[in-house]
Amino acid sequence: MVYIKNPYIRYIRRKPWAVIAPVSVIVVLYFFLFSSSSSLSSSSGSKNSAQSSPKYNYNTKSRRWFAKNRDSIILKNLPSDHISHYDLNKLTTSPDALAKKEEVLILTPMSRFLPQYWANLQKLSYDHSLISLGFILPRNNDGDVALKQLEEAIKDASTNNQLKYKKITILRQDSNSLDSQLEKDRHALKVQKERRSMMALARNSLVFTTISPTTSWILWLDADIVETPETLIQDLVAHNKPVISANVYQRYYNEEEKKNAIRAYDFNNWVESEEGLKIAASLPEDEIVVEGYAEMATYRPLMALFYDANGDQHTEMALDGVGGGAVMVKADVHRDGAMFPSFPFYHLIETEGFAKMAKRLGYEVFGLPNYLVYHYNE
Amino acid sequence: MVYIKNPYIRYIRRKPWAVIAPVSVIVVLYFFLFSSSSSLSSSSGSKNSAQSSPKYNYNTKSRRWFAKNRDSIILKNLPSDHISHYDLNKLTTSPDALAKKEEVLILTPMSRFLPQYWANLQKLSYDHSLISLGFILPRNNDGDVALKQLEEAIKDASTNNQLKYKKITILRQDSNSLDSQLEKDRHALKVQKERRSMMALARNSLVFTTISPTTSWILWLDADIVETPETLIQDLVAHNKPVISANVYQRYYNEEEKKNAIRAYDFNNWVESEEGLKIAASLPEDEIVVEGYAEMATYRPLMALFYDANGDQHTEMALDGVGGGAVMVKADVHRDGAMFPSFPFYHLIETEGFAKMAKRLGYEVFGLPNYLVYHYNE
Structure with a gap:
């Protein structure tokens, strides 16, 4: 093939972002129908036995x-x-989603399988026949292990006839996924950008591949979220917001006070600050602002710190950035194009960039400071 | 519900972009299977008749x-x-897509139905059983008329047993679609931004709703494209590029020379220029650069003007912006998150913003200056 070599043309090329490879090589799909859909059962799938069928x-x-x-x-x-x-x-999205039989798609990027995550998921009280599940697992050792455990859990639930979901989709990411990292390494500022860029690609693949014409709501639920109210879905949709994020806390044992306690975990739910905007304006185009690092003090009001144990759990606050722990999104927000930027978008990436993108698309973003869900404590 | 009213919080709100409403209210789906899939035929869908089935x-x-x-x-x-x-x-994307039975999804935003578009589509020589079609029509009078004509065309082809596509999806856009515009009005600089912003939302809804785990390639084919080589799909995939655009021309009658002739039509396939970057840098954040207007001379090298009637039709050139006439995209580019910005993204929107986004995701964008497809001449 011939390339035009015209001096008038400046060949503007960028070095392909090496860490980013196309996604979604293995697609494993499970279809679960329901006894209520017995009208849909069909004759044998074998070619021969179907000869008499139209x-x-x-x-x-x-x-x-x-x-x-x-x-x-x-x-x-x-x-x-x-x-x-x-x-x-x-196809509606409404505060009384269950009454209107609106379908919810729960999406979870999963690099490890926590039995507590799965148990919590099974306990959600929204009609499971209106729920589809989507998982994406990295193509590395962690992903292999998690896939096996997830399959085992699905198989067990299926054997016990406890699996009533409309559909379960499992994707394997075709990337050079980052290897397993210890908690402290995972949060190091310098690896945040690469890690979250990979996570953004995973999220995009997942939502692009699983959203259906009948999906009303999408619940992003991280694989590390091990405890939520059973009414999580009903509670979040009741606010009828384009994007709404729960507050992610963590249970721990307070050594000093010798008792169980909770503490703020996810600092990605925030309101933009003058300082944050100043820092962003001072950065080179491809640098990002990340929250929760002393090196980069944004003084952003963080939803995690607005939790009031005695407050109304329905209290809402407008946000500019969200984390991915437990976020309910109207499917139309994604259909309009809101994705998770893997590149700096207004100096934000992944879920925080997604919030910015939703806002650029004209949607408002909210959080529930007094509505807690809990992150695994490793 | 209670809003937190803390003076520390700056409630950063943007007036929702009034023209943008959620999309995809009516979804009409046609499923076409093939005789080769006769193994898949099933028993009657009625609830009663299936009692004996598992x-x-x-x-x-x-x-x-x-x-x-x-x-x-x-x-x-x-x-x-x-x-x-x-x-x-x-699931692959390869130059010999047909031999590998790679699935192609053809996506067309349609505000009017042209019989010539439909006839050209039917003549594409790629195996139709590997092709799915997706249409999105505006919710206005034009859309109503086009929908009726499209349905009629599908019905006719179906009756004649000429319809072998894997699947056809038709969406209605739930937006206050712009009303019909005359050619000259449609191109007026001041309406470009609103029109193309709407179009971007339509494209996003369409691709989000129709991409399946088995889609390898997506061909964006505008409803005004009435003539392409029958081997359009094979020809474009043969280049094996993440994004590749054909050159959109138009047939017309040259009154001066008294003969049929062709002329360049789509100027959205371009290479960025110093002038273009300067103009962009000088604009307020929410203004866009659009191509082909004297008011905004970018001096960008335009692929439309690189057509060489004697040149090799396989000649490639790297591009920074693309139009939507006939563009082949690897599905993984969309799965990674490339969408059509309805808001200014690097001062670009819609297909031109999409090209920029694909590049931000690490993909290269190409055009074929000597490979012509033809736009309708009204």
Whole structure:
């Protein structure tokens, strides 16, 4: 192939970002239907046994796809049975999501499998047949181990007939994933950028691959979140916000006071500050502002510090940055294009960049300072 | 609900971008399977007639979903028949896409239905059973008319058994779509920003809703493109680039020379220039640079002007901005997060902003100056 070599053309090239490789090589999909969808069961999948069946039967297929959209309207019946029309005009996002049977997609990037995460997930009281799950695991040893454990957990729940989710999707990330890191190393300022850039790519792959036309809400739930109220989904959607983040705390044993206690964990839920904006303005284009490091004191009001044990758990506060611990997002925010920047976007990346992007798309971002979920304590 | 009113918090709010409303209210899906997938036909969809079938049969479901991935590997057979594992490790993007049976998703925002567009689409020689189609239509009078015509065309092709696509998805955009505009008005500098911002949202909704785990390539093909080589898909994938754009020309009758002729049409395929960067740097944050207007002379090298009738049609040139006429994108570029900014992104929006975003994600962007496709001449 010939490249035009015209002196008039400046070939503006950037060195490909070496750490970033295309994503999503292994896709493992599990489909779980429900006894209530028994209308959708089909004859054997073997080629021979289906000889007597009609070659085309789209009605069945379509009904299966939209199994939960019982109030779909069939616009017209075309002469052939090849085609079905479905009007999903009723796809809503509303505070009473459960009553309206709105579908929720729970997305979790997972580099380790915590049984407590899984147990907590199973206990969520939102109708599981309206929930789809999506996981993405890094392509490294951690990911291999976590995948095996996740599969085992799914298998166990399935065997006990406790698995009622609409669909479970598991992706493997095709990147040179960072190797396992100790807690302290994982948080070192210098590795934050690379780590969170990889995480952003993982999140984008996950949401692009799993969002369906029937998804109303997306709950980003980190694999390290081991305790939430059972009504997590209902509680978050009740606020009916485009983006709303719970406050991530951690249980620990207070050695001095000799008792169990809680402490703030996730400092990525914040309100922008004059200092933060000044620091951002002073940085080279490709540098990022990260929260919670003394080297970079933003003096941003951090939601983690606004927790009031006696306060109303429905208290809302407007945010400019969010973490990924437990964030409910209206699917239309993603459909409009809100993604997780893996590159500095207004000097922000990943979930914090996502909040900025949602705001650039015209959406407001909120947090619930008194609504706690708990991060694993390793 | 209570808002925290703490003087420490600056409530940074932006007026929601009034023109931007959530998208994708009506989703109309057509599913087309193939006689080769007759193994996938299923028993009647009616609830009663399925009583004797097993309540769960995921093998069938999964096989249908991955009907074309015949070389999927079943990782393990779990004890129950609830679960099937599929290893899609072989999802590739390669120059010989057809030989490898790579799936292509053709996406078209459509505000008017041109029979010539449809006829050209039907003539594409890539295996239609590997092609899915996705359309998004504005929620206005134009959209209503176009939807009716598109449905009619699909119905006709279906009746004649000429419709072999894997899947067709039609979305209606839930926005206050701009009303119909005359060609000259549509291109007026002052309406460009709003029009293209809406278009960006439409494109994002479309790709987020239609990309599947099995999609290898995405061809953005505008509804005004009425003539392409029949080998369009094969020709573009042969270059094996993350993003590659054809050169959009237009046929017209040259009154002076009294003969049919062609002329450059799409000036959004360009290479960045010093002037362009200077203009961008001089603009307020929320202003955009648009190409092809005397008011804003960027002196960017425009691919449209590099067409050489005697040149090799495989000639490539690196680009910094692309138009949406006929652009082939590796699905992983979108999965990594590349979307169409509806807000100024480096002072660029829509397809031009998309090219910048792909580059920020580490991908290179190319064009084919001597490979022509033709825009409708109204």
